[in-house]
Amino acid sequence: MDSNETKLGHLKIRLGDIKLATNNFSETHTIASWDGECTLYRAELHCFDKVNPSSEKGKNKGDHPKGHNIVVIKRYPSRSDCYGVEEFFTEIEMLSSVEHPNIVTLIGFCIEDSEMILVTENVSNGYLDGYLRNDYDMRILIWEKRLKICIEVANALEHLHFEMEDQKMIIHRDICPYNIGLDENWRAKIDGFGDCVFLPPNQEDEAVYINSRGRSSYIDLEYEKTGKLKRESDVYSFGVVLFEILCGRTAFDPIYKKENVRGLGPVARQSCYMGTLEDMIDPILKDEIGENNFVLSKGPNKDSLHTFMNIAYQCVAETQDQRPTMKVVVKELEKALSFQVSQFSKTLTF
CATH class of the missing domain: 1.10.510.10 (Transferase(Phosphotransferase) domain 1)
Known part of the structure; x- marks a missing residue:
C-alpha cells in the first residue's frame, strides 16, 4: 500500500489535525453511525484549502495549506469484515479520479496508527x-x-x-x-x-x-x-x-x-x-x-x-x-x- 500512499500523498491529512477538528472524535461532532460500518463527523478542518490544495509552496511534506472548511469526516473501524485497506484505497482511487456534480468530492484521507479516515465535502442537509x-x-x-x-x-x-x-x-x-x-x-x-x-x-x-x-x-x-x-x-x-x-x-x-x-x-x-x-x-x-x-x-x-x-x-x-x-x-x-x-x-x- 506504500505505492498508493505515495501516489496520493497530496491528499494526506494528519491524524492530529482530524482529532483537533473533532475534539478527539467527540459525540458532539457525530452526525451518523451505521451499524459498525463507519461513523461520520462534521467539523471545521483548519488545515486544508479545498479549492487549491497546492496553492502554498514550501510546506513540510504532509502539510496542507492553511485554510478551513466545514467537512464530513468518515471514520472506518480498524477491524471490519466488510471494509479494509483494499476497500479504503478503492474508494480513494475512485473519488480522486471522477468529477461530477452529483458525486461527493474527496478532500483528503488519513491512514495513520490504526485509523482509516476519509474527508469529503460537507453535505449540510444530511443523508x-x-x-x-x-x-x-x-x-x-x-x-x-x-x-x-x-x-x-x-x-x-x-x-x-x-x-x-x-x-x-x-x-x-x-x-x-x-x-x-x-x-x-x-x-x-x-x-x-x-x-x-x-x-x-x-x-x-x-x-x-x-x-x-x-x-x-x-x-x-x-x-x-x-x-x-x-x-x-x-x-x-x-x-x-x-x-x-x-x-x-x-x-x-x-x-x-x-x-x-x-x-x-x-x-x-x-x-x-x-x-x-x-x-x-x-x-x-x-x-x-x-x-x-x-x-x-x-x-x-x-x-x-x-x-x-x-x-x-x-x-x-x-x-x-x-x-x-x-x-x-x-x-x-x-x-x-x-x-x-x-x-x-x-x-x-x-
Missing part, C-alpha cells in the same frame, strides 16, 4: 437515510424535491456507467440511502465507493463475475445468485431507492420485511403487479403543502406519479436483461418532473 428513518422531517422533501434528488442520483450513475474516460465504466455496488448525501442546496451527492468495481474497455458482455457484496434489501438477486455483476445491478439498487422515496420508509422497514425477507423491492414489485402500489405511497405526499402553505392539488400529479412508478417497477425487474439502462431511467424521471412542474405552473396561473 437520505436520516429522512426515511424520521431523524429529520420528511415533509421537507416535497414531491418535486424528491424527483430532483432521484434525477441527480440517476445522472451520477449514468456518468459512471456510460460517460467515463477511456470507455471504462464503474459499477457502484452499494447504492442505498446511506450513500446519498444532500448539500446545502438539496443537491444529491452519492458516496460510499469502497465496493465499486472498475470494468476495463470492451469487457465482454459488459459484466464481471465476482463474489457478491451488498445489503440484502438492495442487492440484485441475479448477481447474488450467480456472481454476475452488471450495470443493471446498480439499476436494481436504485429502483429500491426510488420506491423508498415514493413510500417514505427504508427498504428494510419491518412493515415490508414481514411480507418478504428482502424488504421493499419485491413487495413493491408485487404491489405494482396487483395494482395496489398507490396504497403504499407516503401519506405525506397525498396532502402535500407547498412553501406558501397551500395544498398542491392533493400532492403529486398523476402523470408524474405513474411515470415514476412505472420506471421504478422496471428497475426492480427480477432479471438483469429486463431492466432499463440509466440513460432510460434519467429520461423517464425527467419526464415525471416535467409533468409535476407543469401542474405546479397551472396551479399558479389559475
Whole structure:
C-alpha cells in the first residue's frame, strides 16, 4: 500500500489535525453511525484549502495549506469484515479520479496508527437515510424535491456507467440511502465507493463475475445468485431507492420485511403487479403543502406519479436483461418532473 500512499500523498491529512477538528472524535461532532460500518463527523478542518490544495509552496511534506472548511469526516473501524485497506484505497482511487456534480468530492484521507479516515465535502442537509428513518422531517422533501434528488442520483450513475474516460465504466455496488448525501442546496451527492468495481474497455458482455457484496434489501438477486455483476445491478439498487422515496420508509422497514425477507423491492414489485402500489405511497405526499402553505392539488400529479412508478417497477425487474439502462431511467424521471412542474405552473396561473 506504500505505492498508493505515495501516489496520493497530496491528499494526506494528519491524524492530529482530524482529532483537533473533532475534539478527539467527540459525540458532539457525530452526525451518523451505521451499524459498525463507519461513523461520520462534521467539523471545521483548519488545515486544508479545498479549492487549491497546492496553492502554498514550501510546506513540510504532509502539510496542507492553511485554510478551513466545514467537512464530513468518515471514520472506518480498524477491524471490519466488510471494509479494509483494499476497500479504503478503492474508494480513494475512485473519488480522486471522477468529477461530477452529483458525486461527493474527496478532500483528503488519513491512514495513520490504526485509523482509516476519509474527508469529503460537507453535505449540510444530511443523508437520505436520516429522512426515511424520521431523524429529520420528511415533509421537507416535497414531491418535486424528491424527483430532483432521484434525477441527480440517476445522472451520477449514468456518468459512471456510460460517460467515463477511456470507455471504462464503474459499477457502484452499494447504492442505498446511506450513500446519498444532500448539500446545502438539496443537491444529491452519492458516496460510499469502497465496493465499486472498475470494468476495463470492451469487457465482454459488459459484466464481471465476482463474489457478491451488498445489503440484502438492495442487492440484485441475479448477481447474488450467480456472481454476475452488471450495470443493471446498480439499476436494481436504485429502483429500491426510488420506491423508498415514493413510500417514505427504508427498504428494510419491518412493515415490508414481514411480507418478504428482502424488504421493499419485491413487495413493491408485487404491489405494482396487483395494482395496489398507490396504497403504499407516503401519506405525506397525498396532502402535500407547498412553501406558501397551500395544498398542491392533493400532492403529486398523476402523470408524474405513474411515470415514476412505472420506471421504478422496471428497475426492480427480477432479471438483469429486463431492466432499463440509466440513460432510460434519467429520461423517464425527467419526464415525471416535467409533468409535476407543469401542474405546479397551472396551479399558479389559475
